[in-house]
Every structure is written in structure tokens, then in C-alpha cells.
Amino acid sequence: MKPFYKLLLVLFLFGIIFSFNSAYSQKDRYVVFKGGFGLPYGAYGLNLEYRWKRIGGYAGGGYMKSQYYSDIVIPSSFNGALGLKYYFFRPQELWHPVLGIHAGWLNNYYHKNIGYSSYNPTVYGLAFIAGVEMIEDMMSIEMSMVIDPAVAILNPEKHPNYMGKVYFTPTIGVGVNLYAFKMYLKNRERKKNREIINMEEKLETNSGPVNQNEIKVRTKDTNTVISERLVRECNDTLAFPAVKIYTDDGEGNYWVGKQIAEEIFLFVKFSEPITGTEKTLYTYNLDSAIKTHTVFIIKMLDKNEKLSGITQKLMNKEPVQGEIYQCKQGRLMVYNYGNMQKEISVQLNDLKLINGNNSELYYDEILICLVSRNK
Numbered sequence: 001m002k003p004f005y006k007l008l009l010v011l012f013l014f015g016i017i018f019s020f021n022s023a024y025s026q027k028d029r030y031v032v033f034k035g036g037f038g039l040p041y042g043a044y045g046l047n048l049e050y051r052w053k054r055i056g057g058y059a060g061g062g063y064m065k066s067q068y069y070s071d072i073v074i075p076s077s078f079n080g081a082l083g084l085k086y087y088f089f090r091p092q093e094l095w096h097p098v099l100g101i102h103a104g105w106l107n108n109y110y111h112k113n114i115g116y117s118s119y120n121p122t123v124y125g126l127a128f129i130a131g132v133e134m135i136e137d138m139m140s141i142e143m144s145m146v147i148d149p150a151v152a153i154l155n156p157e158k159h160p161n162y163m164g165k166v167y168f169t170p171t172i173g174v175g176v177n178l179y180a181f182k183m184y185l186k187n188r189e190r191k192k193n194r195e196i197i198n199m200e201e202k203l204e205t206n207s208g209p210v211n212q213n214e215i216k217v218r219t220k221d222t223n224t225v226i227s228e229r230l231v232r233e234c235n236d237t238l239a240f241p242a243v244k245i246y247t248d249d250g251e252g253n254y255w256v257g258k259q260i261a262e263e264i265f266l267f268v269k270f271s272e273p274i275t276g277t278e279k280t281l282y283t284y285n286l287d288s289a290i291k292t293h294t295v296f297i298i299k300m301l302d303k304n305e306k307l308s309g310i311t312q313k314l315m316n317k318e319p320v321q322g323e324i325y326q327c328k329q330g331r332l333m334v335y336n337y338g339n340m341q342k343e344i345s346v347q348l349n350d351l352k353l354i355n356g357n358n359s360e361l362y363y364d365e366i367l368i369c370l371v372s373r374n375k
Contacts, residue, residue: 038171042079079105125153
């Protein structure tokens with residue numbers, strides 16, 4: 001495989017992975033992964049597009065099979081393309097007329113005047129795009145025409161009899177909005193978690209006569225589902241996986257912390273111990289009047305500060321140079337694995353935090369996975 005196509009493949013994979021990052025978690029941003037036919041797909045291939053409001057940029061790659069003209073064979077080729085598009089109407093509209101510029105593969109051609117002379121059949125250059133896209137929820141379909149006036153091609157001397165004609169190539173592609181797909185998966189998981197939480201709350205608040213054996217079985221099932229999810233998702237593949245801590249301050253308080261961004265640190269302070277030799281699930285509403293726990297985030301001013309040093313300052317009641325956001329609402333779940341290492345996993349959902357200037361932060365979910373207690 002030529003270096004160009006290797007680079008194109010790497011860009012595809014990087015784009016797919018990076019698109020799931022929260023940097024794209026805004027309603028005006030889209031990352032669309034498409035499959036289709038046409039120049040933006042390198043003939044038959046794939047296309048990845050990042051779109052902000054009405055401006056989109058894409059990279060595509062694909063394969064064009066061999067073609068035959070009488071006894072002349074036009075060889076197959078692997079092709080690549082880049083492009084810019086402008087989408088009319090707002091991103092929330094169903095239909096979007098599209099205009100754009102295409103740069104990359106244009107054609108695999110033959111002209112009868114070439115005869116059996118040596119030439120390069122694969123043409124690269126610039127062209128125009130005009131079409132329409134229909135998008136709804138996760139799925140989209142685009143139908144457009146690429147117009148190649150044959151006036152801006154690479155190495156025209158190697159493509160005899162190509163210029164002097166306008167080429168029209170239809171394009172069609174079906175795409176998936178990766179951000180919407182990510183949100184679909186997250187909402188599906190949150191719905192499942194909400195059903196589990198509702199079961200817990202029903203068990204906790206049920207004042208009628210209940211069979212105790214049934215409660216034990218149902219509680220065990222609930223804990224099993226949540227613990228399985230924590231084991232599955234607590235694999236530390238997210239950013240800053242190893243930067244976390246769980247420690248005892250010697251005054252009956254327990255501190256759990258994690259670095260969640262370059263200069264942002266999350267802390268949970270428990271005023272009651274997480275103990276026991278059996279697997280146990282603890283659940284808390286963070287806006288409850290009973291404050292046996294505290295959740296807050298610090299945006300540090302000093303980029304060189306480490307989690308261990310910040311934790312030590314907090315436990316020693318020393319001032320820290322940073323912006324503190326106190327948690328106003330959310331839900332805290334702590335799973336005690338009940339093993340000799342005294343490991344726990346912490347899950348925080350639907351967090352709303354606010355600082356002294358009434359600036360707010362929101363987080364759908366934060367996990368602190370498999371931390372062992374240190375002194």
C-alpha cells in the first residue's frame with residue numbers, strides 16, 4: 001500500500017476514535033461517517049466528515065475497479081480525496097442544499113485519440129460539488145453531482161485529451177452521525193441504569209409487607225448488574241487512567257480523587273467509612289440534606305500540581321491555588337468489592353457544579369475505577 005493511502009487510513013481511524021471524545025458534544029457539531037459511490041469516496045469507498053454549523057470538511061478513500069474500452073484495459077486504482085462543503089439552512093433542518101470544492105481523485109479515463117500510447121489514466125485535481133443532503137437523527141443520505149471542468153488537474157501533460165471537456169459524476173452516500181450514535185448508546189445505558197436505580201429506591205422506600213428473601217434476591221440481582229457494568233466499563237481506557245487516589249486522612253474521612261482533564265481534578269470526600277468484607281453497593285443523592293459525602297472539582301492554576309500533592313493539601317486543610325466548583329446535584333454510587341485490597345469503584349451521574357462566581361459545570365457521568373485505599 002502506498003504511503004498516501006496508509007496516511008489516509010490512519011486519518012480515518014483517528015477520526016473515528018477522536019469523534020467519540022466529548023469535544024464534539026455540542027449541538028452545532030457533527031462527525032459523519034459515510035459509505036457510498038462517487039469522487040468523495042474514491043469511487044466505491046468510505047468518507048469521514050467533520051462539520052461545524054454549516055461548514056464541513058471531509059476525507060475519503062476507495063477503490064475503482066478495472067474498466068474496458070474495446071481492447072484497451074483501464075487499470076483499477078485506490079483513490080483518495082479531500083474537500084470542503086457549505087450547507088445551506090440550519091443544522092437542525094431536514095434538507096440541506098450543498099455546495100463545495102473537491103480535491104483529489106477525478107477520473108480513470110481513456111480517449112480514443114490516445115490509441116496504444118503510454119499515458120496516466122488516473123487523474124487528480126479540483127472540482128465543484130452541488131447537491132442536497134437529508135439528515136434525520138443518526139442517519140443521513142447525500143445525493144450530489146461533482147462537476148469537473150478539467151482546468152485544474154495535476155500533471156496535465158500525462159493526461160492527453162482529458163482537458164477541453166466537462167465531466168459530471170453522480171455521487172450518493174449514506175452516513176451515520178457518530179455523535180448522535182454515541183448519545184444513543186449513552187442514553188440506552190442511562191435508561192438501563194435508571195431502571196436499576198428505580199428498583200433500588202423502591203426497595204429502600206417500600207413500607208408494605210415484603211418477603212425478606214425476595215428483597216435479598218432482588219438486591220443481589222441489582223448489585224450484580226451494577227457491579228458487572230462497573231467491571232465492564234471501569235477498564236481505565238479513558239484519559240488520565242492512572243491518575244487517581246483513595247486514601248484515609250486519619251480523622252475518619254476518606255478521600256477519592258481523579259484527574260479528569262489536563263488541569264481539572266475531581267474529589268469525593270466520605271465522612272463515613274466504606275467498609276465490609278462483602279460486595280456492597282452504596283447510593284447517595286448529592287442534593288440530599290444528609291451530608292455524609294462531598295463532591296467538588298478544582299481547576300488548578302499551577303499546571304505542575306499533581307493529584308497526590310493536591311490531596312495532601314486538602315487533607316491538611318492547606319489552601320490550594322485553584323478555582324473550586326461545589327456539587328449542587330447529582331447521584332453518587334460506590335461499589336465495594338469486599339476484597340483484601342479494599343478496592344472500590346465510584347460512579348457519579350448527572351453532576352451540576354457551581355463556583356463562587358456562579359459559573360457552572362455539567363458532567364453526564366464520571367467513573368473512578370478500582371482504587372485501593374492508601375494511608
